[in-house]
Every structure is written in structure tokens, then in C-alpha cells.
Amino acid sequence: MDTLKAILVNLGIPEESLHQDTLLHGNLQLDSVETVQIALELKRRLGVNLKLGTRQDMTLAQICNEIETAMPAEHK
Numbered sequence: 001m002d003t004l005k006a007i008l009v010n011l012g013i014p015e016e017s018l019h020q021d022t023l024l025h026g027n028l029q030l031d032s033v034e035t036v037q038i039a040l041e042l043k044r045r046l047g048v049n050l051k052l053g054t055r056q057d058m059t060l061a062q063i064c065n066e067i068e069t070a071m072p073a074e075h076k
Contacts, residue, residue, distance in 0.1 A: 001064050007041045020061040024052065047072045 005018050013028055024030050030038075035052040042048050048070040052058065058066075 001060065003045055004038075004042070004060060004063060004067070007038055007045075010041075011037065018060060020059065022060050023057045024060075024063070025057045042067065 001020075005015060008018055008028070009015050011030075011034055017028070022028060024035060024038075032053075039050050039052050042050055046067060048067050050063070050066055050070060052063070
């Protein structure tokens with residue numbers, strides 16, 4: 001969660017608006033360019049490939065679960 005929050009804060013999102021149940025699109029109003037930036041930064045920092053498309057809005061907790069599932073063993 002800390003890495004995800006750091007990425008979002010770097011995009012200019014106030015940290016106090018980031019909670020487990022915060023939706024990427026519904027609450028944070030992120031566009032497709034921003035979600036691609038998040039996915040690229042997660043790949044760079046953690047080695048995970050995530051698709052954060054705009055069709056299904058995800059909470060930060062759901063994204064963290066996806067990260068845990070996709071994370072290579074050496075990063076766990």
C-alpha cells in the first residue's frame with residue numbers, strides 16, 4: 001500500500017484522500033494516462049504487470065491484492 005500511495009502522491013493526489021476503499025476513477029477521477037503511469041511505475045518499482053483499465057474501477061485495497069498476487073517471489 002505504501003508504494004501505491006507514494007506513486008499516487010507523486011501524481012499530485014493528496015495523501016489524506018487515499019484509503020483502502022478509495023476508487024481510482026470514482027473517487028480520484030484518474031484518466032487512462034494516469035492509470036498507465038501508475039501501472040508503469042508499479043512495474044518499475046515492484047516488477048509487477050497490472051492492467052488498470054478504465055472498464056472496472058478498483059479500490060486501492062483491490063489493487064494491493066492484485067500486486068500481491070502478481071509480485072515475483074524475490075520481492076515478497
